[in-house]
Amino acid sequence: MTVPKGNAVVFTQGGPTAVINASWVGVVLGLKDAPEITGIYGSLHGIDGILNEDFVDLRAQDEKTLMAVSKTPATALLSTRHKPDAEDNRKMVALFQKYNIRYVFGAGGNDTSESLDIMNDSAKAGGYELRLFHVAKTVDNDLMENDHTPGYASAARYVANAFRGADMDNRCFGGLYLCVCMGRHAGFLTAASALGRTTPESGPHLIYLPERSFDIDRFCMDVEGVYKKYGRCVISVSEGIEDADGVPILQRLSSDKLEADSHGNVQLSGTGALADALVDKLKTHLEERGMVKKLRARGDTLGYIQRSFPDQSPVDYEETLGLGRFAAACALGGEPEGSAAIRRISDSPYRSEYKLVPLKSVAGKTRHLPDDHIHPAGNDVTEAFIRWGRPLLGELSLFGELDMNKRVAKK
Secondary structure: OOOOOEEEEEEEOOOOOOOHHHHHHHHHHHHOOOOOEEEEEEEOOOHHHHHOOOEEEOOOOOHHHHHHHHOOOOOOOOOOOOOOOHHHHHHHHHHHHHOOEEEEEEEEOHHHHHHHHHHHHHHHHOOOOOEEEEEEOOOOOOOOOOOOOOOHHHHHHHHHHHHHHHHHHHHHHOEEEEEEEOOOOOOHHHHHHHHHOOOOOOOOOEEEOOOOOOOHHHHHHHHHHHHHHHOEEEEEEEOOOEOOOOOEHHHHHOOOOOOEOOOOOEOOOOOOHHHHHHHHHHHHHHHHOOOOOOOOEEEEEOHHHHOOOOOOOHHHHHHHHHHHHHHHHHHHOOOOEEEEEEEEEEOOOOEEEEEEEOHHHOOOOOOOOOHHHEOOOOOOEOHHHHHHHHHHHOOOOOOOOOOHHHHHHHO
């Protein structure tokens, strides 16, 4: 199939990750030597860079530089959460014509895939031939058609290690420790807290996900049961937990109006409000029940630190770089549009493959944690999730750790 000759533009959008640079570097490496590609622009700050004609010449960068950048966290091309309107799309198509841009690659999540889909429809309506490709990215892991998305495994690795450390800290004094993780509608990242467990007694002892309605009274009784058993409790909570009516718990517990971005995403984890409110509920409950006179309790919110922590999962890095190359190969192979996705072939040994899926099958849609990955009680994950998640993280230094309590008891 004949493909058009022209320039390509690459951009990143939405929240960054530890491996997002590997996405666009993979695309550039895949396009660099193709005779059909006359130039490769990097758009700074996502679609804002296109609208403002703020480009960098990526073809001028040598491979050594590109590979070094691919190992760094966050996005060197910068980002935006700007959702294009009809006028933006009209202007972008005009700019594509001005710069003879025939290939567009956007690395991002749900909102980015939706923006590309709208951009694609606008170009078709104007009769301009474009090849548009979405390169999957999001720490939330909530993109349809993907087993997992670039960025998730590295963020999950951080969460698993963070809870490993928090659990060991909690053993020192007892009491409660509650931590809120990212996860607006999907609980994959919060569930990753379980991947750091080393013994049946290890925390997190309870995990609450947005896929299940959250009942505050039942939550308090869950924690009471664990506290009675261990004299302590470590809890992992998703920022997006909602009650049975679909109202975010943060909204239930806060009198402040929650802010939203241009895509309508409510800011859920910008403060420690949810963690503090839940800890206050637990302290009141356990103290009134006579469980303890003065409860030692702490609430934290991981927030942005999960996204770009500079400790890439080796699996995440290699798959992300490969996915960018795959998207470039699809464009040069004559595909008109699509979203580059990761599919799993097997768990043991772990193997995956890349697949191009229609943009409209991903755009604006949300994937949720499978039912068989969630404990029937709705307060933990299952062994099926552990088998699915652990191969993605790479080796964690503390796996195989002996339980210190048991070592002391034996002596």
